[in-house]
Amino acid sequence: MARSRASAPRRTATTRERLAAASGLMLAAALVLVPAGAASAHDYLVSTDPAADSTVSTPIDQVDLTFNDAVLDFADSTRLQVTGPDGGSTHFETACATVANTEVSAPIALGEAGEYTVVWRIVSSDGHAVSDTYSFRYEPADGTTAAEGSSSGPDCGEAAEAPSDSAPSTGPGSDSYLLIGTAVVIALVAAVTFGIIILRRPRDEDGEE
Ligand SMILES: [Cu+2]
Structure with a gap:
């Protein structure tokens, strides 16, 4: 018991x-x-204009990047550079990047036909810097005026250093x-x-x- x-x-x-x-x-x-x-969660790129790996056949005057969340805009923290077919030594962006909520844009004037590379860097809404690159082809009609470009691009100041991990923006870092x-x-x-x-x-x- x-x-x-x-x-x-x-x-x-x-x-x-x-x-x-x-x-x-x-x-x-x-x-x-x-x-x-x-x-x-870092911000990531939702879409770009021109699109990655696309072929542009008409002159365009701007590159637009759209992110999933509002991009933080500190002094000189945002970069958008467009380099040309000569191996990246000539810049074709004509002014510094501007930020409008989820949109980052820069004006461009493209040169000769070929492969162009967009290099970008932003401060994500979580405070982390993220950066990446993508390419598109430019094949203008014969006789289209080619811009000269410049060796260093517009002076946008020293890139402000946010806590950077430079993770690709396409997924969790x-x-x-x-x-x-x-x-x-x-x-x-x-x-x-x-x-x-x-x-x-x-x-x-x-x-x-
Ligand atoms: Cu982050």
Whole structure:
């Protein structure tokens, strides 16, 4: 009689302990991972005009980049450069980039036919600098006036240094994975600590029952 009474509460406690430890693990993981994932999202490029890898056959006077969120605009923090078919040593942007909410634009005057490269750098709405490049082809009609370009482009000042990770803008940056990895470790430590606390409690309660 006394033995069965002693073993019955012990078995329920074991089930409760396991449930508590499992829920502790899930709770800790959720609490740590959800904010880390949300906070580490960089802005990314939604569309460009001209589009990446497209062929432009009529003269254009501007490059437009559209991002998923409002671009932060500190002094000299935004860059949009367009370099030409000569290996990138001639610039064809004619003024510094301007920011309007999610849009970054710069005026251009293109030169000879060939491959043009757009180099951009912005400060993401989460405060991180992101940068990337893309290319498009320019094949104007015969007789189209070719702009000379310039060797250094317009003077847009020294690029302001934001906390830079220069991650490609097409997905979560490497810092996101680092954050998630750190979050997993913290969650596991929290879960183990929680489990130890829960496992010790039934012994204290034994005396009361
Ligand atoms: Cu970021």
